[in-house]
Amino acid sequence: MKKISAVVLLSVFGCTLVATEVLQSYSDFHLNLVKRSADVPSPRIINGAEAEDGQFPYVVFLTLYVNKTVYGWCSGVLVTPEFVLTVAHCVDINDNYNPYIGIYIEAGSVVRGTPRQSTSLTYSNVFVHQNYSAETLENDIALLKTSEFDCTTPYVQYVKTAPSDWDISKYISNSYTIAGFGTIDNIRTYSDVLRYADLSVIDTSKCQEDYDGLLTFPNNTLCAQDFVEPISAACFFDSGDPLISHYYKHDVIIALNIFVYPGHCDQYAQGFIHLAPYYDWIQNTISDNA
DSSP states (O other), X not given: OHHHHHHHHHHHBSOOOOOOSOOOOOHHHHHHHHHXXXXXXXXXXXXXXXXXXXXXXXXXXXXXXXXXXXXXXXXXXXXXXXXXXXXXXXXXXXXXXXXXXXXXXXXXOSBTTOOSEEEEEEGGGEEEOTTOOTTTOTTOOEEEEOSOOOTTBTTBOOOEEOOTTOOGGGTTTOEEEEEEOOOSSXXXXXXXXXXXXXXXXXXXXXXXXXXXXXXOOOTTEEEEEOOSSXXXXXXXXXXXXXXXXXXXXXXXXXXXXEEOOTTOTTTSOEEEEESGGGHHHHHHHHHHHO
């Protein structure tokens, strides 16, 4: 069980620290930190193309803080003007740290640190799936309640998630787009620019064979991989990146990235949580906390 935690922590977190005080507000603090420090990582997808303004208006960049110290980076998607969907392991550390967590959300820009809209929130606005397991990554999904984003602009929009009747077998061999802020190689080379790439969904059992016992896949795992040179892949800091279907009139998010093979991101399939089984949970959580 500990092996799976290692895989995910390598893809998300940049440091560990001790919590001592409750977060107040991080918006000004975050922007000042980004402007003055070139050492703060700014990740992207391996071999992906640079996104254009407004191409993925629902993708947001999350910076997780504990006591105003950067703890990690993830992605998420706006599913309503008030709610961001992401993965639980990005925003739920442990009971000792959680009361001190702050999350800064950037929206509306493909360049990190220059959001058209932004907000910050505390852990009291984080809704983690009630059956989430940090050890196994079962039910690795969470919603964040934010101040309402203005979704009347072409740069900030919300998006639909896969409905409950979509089965994983529906996706096999089809191509979908991943978009987010992850490293451009296996040695953590960073960029400030949002990137995207096309991946093919593969059979989950074949994917698990490739991992050769490194981890036990959680239920509802969907695997995707690029097979066309130069190989594109999600990598470090890509947790929460959406896998996007363009086969309908509007984009639909079918899955979120939850794990990669550390050090060999472009040689193995990347793991995602399939969202269709969580459609009702997403809708009910939003309704109950609106």
